[in-house]
Structure formats: C-alpha cells, structure tokens
Amino acid sequence: MTAKSMTRAAFFVLTALADQPRHGYGILREVEELSDGEVLLRVGTLYGVLDRLTADGLIVLDREEVQQGRLRRYYRLTDDGVATLDAEAERMAAGAGAAKRRIAEGRAAHPAPRTSPGHVPPAAPGLAGGHA
Template sequence: MRETTYFTLAALQHGPLHGYAIIRRVSELSSGRIRLATGTLYTALERLTTGGHIQVAAEEIVNGRARRSYELTPGGRAALEEQARVYAEAARVVTRPVVRPA
C-alpha cells in the first residue's frame, strides 16, 4: 500500500469526510509531508471505491455541485489496520535495541 493510500484511509478512520476535508486531514496526519492535489485525491477515491476499501456515505449539492462524503468499508478498515501493523513492525526493526550474542 502506498503511503498516500494509507493516509487517505487513515483520514476516514473516525467517520465520513468529503474530499476537501480528506485533503486537510491527510496533511494533518502526515505532519504536512503529504499534500494531495485534488486530481490525485479523486483518482485515489475512485480506485479505493472500486477496490471496496471505501464507499460513498452521503451526497449533497453544495453551490450547485455534488459533494460526496466517503467512509471506510469493513474491508478498508481491515486493510488499514494490517498496513499499520506492517509499518509498526518495520519501525521496530530500526527502533528496538539490538541485543548481540556474547
């Protein structure tokens, strides 16, 4: 899973968000490292929807335009949690003290 995908899914872990809110939340969660462009986000949302990781939670018309909110599916939550475990294990390789045999 790419880092942008991971943070996009993580942005939705506490409930549905619309596109602009996802962009802001991804930036917050990544401490500003990841700044999604609108086109990149909507391509990712389409891919994640097609892949069954997220779904449209609601759609409303705001200023004449459709605004969709997205939410994690159970499969998306499972994928996010699995990737978190992978990242945590990778971090432990670097951060845990190395005990060398005598």
C-alpha cells in the same frame, strides 16, 4: 511490492476516513493536518486513489450533500477498509521498529561517539538480542 501493499496516498486517505466520513476536499485538508503538514495530497492524486479504493471495496460512497450550492461527495471506510488499514499500520510500525533496531545495531558496530581513544567499553553486552 509484495502481495498487494497499498501506496502511501491510499494509506493516508484511509487514515483520514478512519474516524468519520469525509468528502474529497475535506480529505485533502485532513491528511495535511493529521500528518502535521508533512503530507500534502494533490488533487490530481486524490480521485485516482478514491476510484481504486472504491474498486477494491475498501471505501464506499456514503452520501452526497449540497452545501451552499457546492456538491460534497462523502466517502466512508468499509469493514474491509478498516481491517486493511489496521493491517497496514501494523506493518508500518513493524518496519519502523526494525529500522530503528538495526540502526542501533549498526552504531554499536563502528565506533560512532569517539569520546576518547583508549579502551572501548564492552560493546553493549546483551542489547538488541532477539531482533525478531
């Protein structure tokens, strides 16, 4: 969008890896859990994201294990990955805050509640002052 701005899928993969290394399938389940079931990463999405993040140096292959005959390929965040995720989280929080603030400003503009027709109250004096 702007300079680089990561995709949603990439954000959630990084978030899933933020506390500890995980393997592909584990990331899928972890993303679902940490988002309260709202975000369901698809298998077809995962490996493309993993490749791109690796190419960008945000994650690295941590180790490979063979657990009961099944291969597990564990990835972990690099320092750069942590910093990038942190910055993105900051941006998202700022964006969410801006949206919330503006919704409130918009509600102040037009008579939303419509409790009783007569006089309108002084339209909320100082609120939302700064707005960044």
